[in-house]
Amino acid sequence: MKLPSPRGPVSDAVITALAQAPHAFTAGDAGSDDDLHLSLFVLYELHYRGWDGVDDTWEWHPGLLGLRARLEAAFEAELRRLAVPEITGDVPHTLTAMTSETGGSSLSGYVRRRATYEQFREFATHRSIYHLREADPHTFAIPRLGGAAKAALIEVQIDEYGAGVVRRMHQEMFKDTMSALGLDTTYGAYVEVVPWQTLANNNLMSLFGLHRRRRGALLGHLAAYEMTSTGPNRAYGNGLRRLGGDEKATRFYDEHVEADAVHEQIAAFDMCGSFCAAEPALAADVLFGARCALALEDRWAEYVLSRWEAGESSLRE
Incomplete structure (x- = not known):
């Protein structure tokens, strides 16, 4: 870059x-x-x-x-200030309840039903900052875990990296979506034009990933992502189809609908549940990481929608 x-x-x-x-x-x-x-x-x-x-x-x-x-x-x-952690004896079920709550702006609903072609391009531009390195921040946790939690995280990450097949890597699939939209697929090409809310979402993963002491928060963050992925990605895929996107263009979103329906159970129970059983003192950190992911995602979505509803671009000039 x-x-x-x-x-x-x-x-x-x-x-x-x-x-x-x-x-x-x-x-x-x-x-x-x-x-x-x-x-x-x-x-x-x-x-x-x-x-x-x-x-x-x-x-x-x-x-x-x-x-x-x-x-x-x-x-x-x-x-x-944004995400007060809660202590509980049952982290997997608390994560399930937390990620099932409805609230914040329904960006996925807007994209599915109302977004213009140019707005979808903007949406993909925001997301490119993460999706072109998808899974990399959470991989930092692998050497910091052991046992069942480590195995569960690796199971999720193997899918993210396409089981070692380049064209099946989610990072590569997103390039196909960007190419279909006429966007630059160069890694980090749009850092210059995305607002701080987009950068904050990405910084959150790095904040948790680069510090061993925040490994619980990183797992909670990943769990929240996986557990809130299926419905929105179905909406994004359908929104792109509405705008003329073909099978190759929507493959990234369709893959996440299928894969993340499995990942959400692995992330909540096998990964976070096993981690909290092994390190119960870090249970609150897991929930804190999940709450941060949800809070920052809501803040970003509200910003994007507010600009679109005002008839303005959500990107920097």
């Missing part, structure tokens, strides 16, 4: 520094959500595929790690 344009003083300091060889680095605190989440996204990407022209030794630079810790503290404080 090419480094994006800054959105505030901190992202400006980070992006300017990364364009040079590693050196002593300091920066202040983010003054806006845009600045905060672009800065975090840029820093987190150093642990994924990196940035064009950026020295790989920046990944573990003490100055960047110190800044990242401050930004993460601000992000986590926001999450604690």
Whole structure:
């Protein structure tokens, strides 16, 4: 990916520094959500595929790690306000109840029935930030688990990665959808134009994935994703068919309808249930991760819908 344009003083300091060889680095605190989440996204990407022209030794630079810790503290404080964790003795059933609740904006319903072709392209543009690296953030949890929870996570991830067949990888399937919509399939091509709400959804996965102490929250996040996937993806596929999408274009969504109906049970009971049985002290973290996933997804959906209903684009100029 090419480094994006800054959105505030901190992202400006980070992006300017990364364009040079590693050196002593300091920066202040983010003054806006845009600045905060672009800065975090840029820093987190150093642990994924990196940035064009950026020295790989920046990944573990003490100055960047110190800044990242401050930004993460601000992000986590926001999450604690949005998603208060609950302690329970039955995590799988609590997850089931939590993800069955109706609330927030029905973006999937809008996409299925009303979205224009251009709005669907915008929707896919937002989602490309995650779907072109789908499953990668949750894979960080594999070496941090053992026993039944680890086996269950691997079972889910094997499907996400197409059982080792490139064309069946969900990341690759989404490229077909993007190609059908005339979008650029280059990894991270649209970081520049998505709003901070989209970046925040992606930063949440990295926040949980890159810290071993947040492994419970990462599993809860994945469970919430899998347990709320089937219905929306059916709606997205039908919405794209309504707009003329063929079988290849909708394959990504149709695959998720089938696969995630199985994944949701594995994620809730085999993965999170086994994890909480092995590490009961982290049960509240699992639920916190799930609540964060749902809260940030609702916030993003409300933003997108509010722009569309106002007759405006949901993307940055």
